[in-house]
Amino acid sequence: MLLVSIQDLCALKFIREKVNQPQPTRIHKYHLPIIRAKPRGMIPLNLIVCATKSNGIGQAGRLPWRLKEDMNFFKSVTTLAPSGRKNVVIMGRKTWLSIPSKFRPLANRINIVVSRQSKDPAALDIHQQQDSYLVNSIESACHLIRALDSPDNNTEQETTTSVLKERKTGGERLVNKVFVIGGSEIYKSVLDSQPDNNRLYRPSTILMTRILSEHPAIETSLDAFFPEFRASKHWSKSQNPDLLNQFLVLPDHQNSSGSVPEPHYQLPFNFDQLIIENSFMYKFELWTYNNTL
Numbered sequence: 001m002l003l004v005s006i007q008d009l010c011a012l013k014f015i016r017e018k019v020n021q022p023q024p025t026r027i028h029k030y031h032l033p034i035i036r037a038k039p040r041g042m043i044p045l046n047l048i049v050c051a052t053k054s055n056g057i058g059q060a061g062r063l064p065w066r067l068k069e070d071m072n073f074f075k076s077v078t079t080l081a082p083s084g085r086k087n088v089v090i091m092g093r094k095t096w097l098s099i100p101s102k103f104r105p106l107a108n109r110i111n112i113v114v115s116r117q118s119k120d121p122a123a124l125d126i127h128q129q130q131d132s133y134l135v136n137s138i139e140s141a142c143h144l145i146r147a148l149d150s151p152d153n154n155t156e157q158e159t160t161t162s163v164l165k166e167r168k169t170g171g172e173r174l175v176n177k178v179f180v181i182g183g184s185e186i187y188k189s190v191l192d193s194q195p196d197n198n199r200l201y202r203p204s205t206i207l208m209t210r211i212l213s214e215h216p217a218i219e220t221s222l223d224a225f226f227p228e229f230r231a232s233k234h235w236s237k238s239q240n241p242d243l244l245n246q247f248l249v250l251p252d253h254q255n256s257s258g259s260v261p262e263p264h265y266q267l268p269f270n271f272d273q274l275i276i277e278n279s280f281m282y283k284f285e286l287w288t289y290n291n292t293l
Contacts, residue, residue, distance in 0.1 A: 043142050044204035045090070045190050046247075047180045048074060050282075051226045052211045058183065058224030061098050065218070067277055070209045073284065074181075077207060077247045079108045081176035086110050086131075088178040090141050093118055095182040101125065105132040110148065110175070112141045114186060138189055142200035149175040177247075188227045206235070206287040207247065212274070213281035229287070238286045 050070050051057045058064070081087050089106055093115035096104065104125060105111035111132040118124055121134040135141045178201075180190055190203050206229070229235050238244075274283050 042202040045178055045180050045201050046205045048207040049226050050209035055226040056222035057226050059221050078179050085176040087176050089181050091181045092183045092186045105130050145175055149173050184224045191227045203289045208285040210285050211282045234289055235287050238288050244286050
């Protein structure tokens with residue numbers, strides 16, 4: 001017969017309770033954890049890109065053009081957020097390295113770099129104190145976004161960024177919008193994702209700067225392309241400029257003066273009209289995703 005004392009039972013009960021307690025998230029020096037935050041529906045991802053008619057987007061790891069209005073549009077759209085909140089930009093390792101070091105990380109945004117190969121954030125000049133993170137998948141990026149955005153965030157002090165330090169009390173959300181800014185593989189992963197209730201993210205919009213002019217020398221040297229999506233029944237090009245304003249104008253309640261809010265970025269022409277800059281002719285397009293078809 002096995003005799004168990006009261007002290008043994010109490011000790012066993014204590015051990016079981018200790019094991020079953022949720023443990024604080026620990027972050028290895030070179031790895032970010034998969035943080036399971038409380039589900040709040042899928043995260044809408046907005047893809048922003050500049051591409052030729054053939055969907056070319058890059059040449060030898062860089063942009064083969066420099067368009068001032070496109071750069072202004074990109075910066076304005078990806079930084080505009082209500083007070084106390086920030087947008088997230090998700091990018092691949094090559095896109096991160098293509099940004100001049102003096103501009104990394106992209107200011108006033110939470111930068112998340114996705115790489116299956118790189119394990120050492122410091123080697124890529126990625127530092128949490130500067131609101132930049134290294135993860136190994138888009139799914140991991142979304143877990144991180146959820147953790148940062150969770151009102152009951154309980155990650156260790158090591159993960160606290162300048163953004164979290166500025167967070168107000170009262171359970172306010174931190175993340176405003178999430179943008180995917182390249183490159184080809186990251187875009188493809190998002191566009192190829194199928195509607196799934198277990199998935200953390202879904203494609204939402206494509207903010208496309210479409211270059212319409214012909215540049216044969218550039219076209220023949222392009223080696224990176226945005227996935228073809230125009231024939232998909234799920235994507236439709238919007239002709240409604242008001243839909244674009246959600247990326248250019250803060251909601252009315254964010255305008256403390258009570259007046260009609262001005263666009264954060266004023267399009268040089270009407271939406272979907274041609275812009276001519278140097279030898280390039282292009283226009284801004286907004287595509288929306290419908291997964292109910």
